[in-house]
Amino acid sequence: MARFKERVFSGVQPTGNLHLGNYLGAIKRFVELQEKYECIYCVVDLHAITVAQDPVELTHNIREVTAAFIACGIDPKKQIIFNQSQVQEHAELAWIFNCIARIGWLNRMTQFKEKAGKDRENASIGLYAYPVLMAADILAYRATHVPVGEDQKQHLELARDIAQKFNSDFSERIKALGHGETFFPMTEPLISGPATRVMSLRDGTKKMSKSDASDYSRINLTDVADEIAQKIRKARTDSEPLPSDEKALEVRAEADNLVGIYAALANKTKTAVLAQFAGAQFSKFKEELTALSVEKLGPIGSEMKRLMQDTKYIDSVLANGSARARAIAAPILKSVREIVGFVQS
Numbered sequence: 309m310a311r312f313k314e315r316v317f318s319g320v321q322p323t324g325n326l327h328l329g330n331y332l333g334a335i336k337r338f339v340e341l342q343e344k345y346e347c348i349y350c351v352v353d354l355h356a357i358t359v360a361q362d363p364v365e366l367t368h369n370i371r372e373v374t375a376a377f378i379a380c381g382i383d384p385k386k387q388i389i390f391n392q393s394q395v396q397e398h399a400e401l402a403w404i405f406n407c408i409a410r411i412g413w414l415n416r417m418t419q420f421k422e423k424a425g426k427d428r429e430n431a432s433i434g435l436y437a438y439p440v441l442m443a444a445d446i447l448a449y450r451a452t453h454v455p456v457g458e459d460q461k462q463h464l465e466l467a468r469d470i471a472q473k474f475n476s477d478f479s480e481r482i483k484a485l486g487h488g489e490t491f492f493p494m495t496e497p498l499i500s501g502p503a504t505r506v507m508s509l510r511d512g513t514k515k516m517s518k519s520d521a522s523d524y525s526r527i528n529l530t531d532v533a534d535e536i537a538q539k540i541r542k543a544r545t546d547s548e549p550l551p552s553d554e555k556a557l558e559v560r561a562e563a564d565n566l567v568g569i570y571a572a573l574a575n576k577t578k579t580a581v582l583a584q585f586a587g588a589q590f591s592k593f594k595e596e597l598t599a600l601s602v603e604k605l606g607p608i609g610s611e612m613k614r615l616m617q618d619t620k621y622i623d624s625v626l627a628n629g630s631a632r633a634r635a636i637a638a639p640i641l642k643s644v645r646e647i648v649g650f651v652q653s
């Protein structure tokens with residue numbers, strides 16, 4: 309892997325209701341990584357349309373994810389923030405990868421099964437091919453590291469399978485054209501910390517998700533203090549006090565979730581949080597969790613709302629980021645076309 313320049317890529321779908329899971333599992337990590345790596349953060353609008361979107365809401369949501377990136381602390385001057393549809397290399401590479409990936413590989417993807425549900429025949433082809441586009445997003449930049457929540461692990465494995473098959477199918481050509489042994493890196497997923505899978509506040513067995521019908525299941529990044537307080541107060545728990553060791557959380561999904569959220573917001577481990585709250589009742593812990601959530605999320609929500617007043621600025625960030633992203637992806641795609649054997653002028 310040493311041959312590839314270290315580069316981080318990740319994306320968030322502009323599908324509304326950005327929540328605490330998106331923040332702790334992904335965006336907070338994006339902010340931390342920008343200190344160490346060259347980072348490319350994408351508003352993945354081509355992914356969003358794999359399920360029907362209202363065009364006016366989609367435009368709003370693209371800007372809102374961009375505002376969230378900036379409000380959380382990603383510096384658009386240092387790092388690249390852009391929306392996927394402005395860089396056509398993603399769609400082109402996805403097509404080439406559609407011809408590399410195998411149907412059997414995609415049939416194993418659990419996210420498609422969950423999202424398509426029983427009405428599988430009626431799901432879009434885009435929803436089925438979603439992980440192939442995700443592989444193209446990453447590999448159009450030959451990204452080496454991808455911070456994501458736990459739910460994306462399987463898709464990352466598929467991206468590695470696609471990279472490996474491309475490298476092997478075209479190995480002679482890759483060598484002959486002077487690219488060395490392999491053209492695409494084996495991208496590493498970055499999934500770590502106490503909140504890689506934040507669960508619903510109403511049901512500790514379900515992932516916190518944008519599409520949950522109940523707004524009480526999630527804390528939105530734009531929720532005001534009263535809403536955050538009310539949602540945490542109503543969050544499902546059991547009747548036992550907080551335990552002193554992490555092992556005891558294994559059979560207490562809701563308690564485990566709230567402790568994980570506190571730990572991630574406080575930049576602590578779950579063990580350290582339990583050391584602080586062992587024996588406390590949930591009423592007390594929820595008060596502390598509310599105060600911490602309001603302290604950390606309040607400024608983000610306010611800044612998002614302020615930025616959303618200036619859509620010209622947001623659009624200029626996306627235009628600038630798209631031009632910089634294209635400058636990286638275009639030569640990579642040129643080489644891919646050459647490797648595949650297309651004639652280009």
Ligand code: AQP
Binds near residue numbers: 515
């Ligand atoms: N609950 C979660 N806990 C931790 N990380 C999460 N992520 C999403 N939900 C959680 C991570 O957030 C990043 C962006 O996710 P996305 O916008 O691409 O889409 P998603 O995973 O489809 O979001 P939702 O909320 O789960 O939407 P629906 O309701 O459609 O299922 C990713 O890195 C993801 O891992």
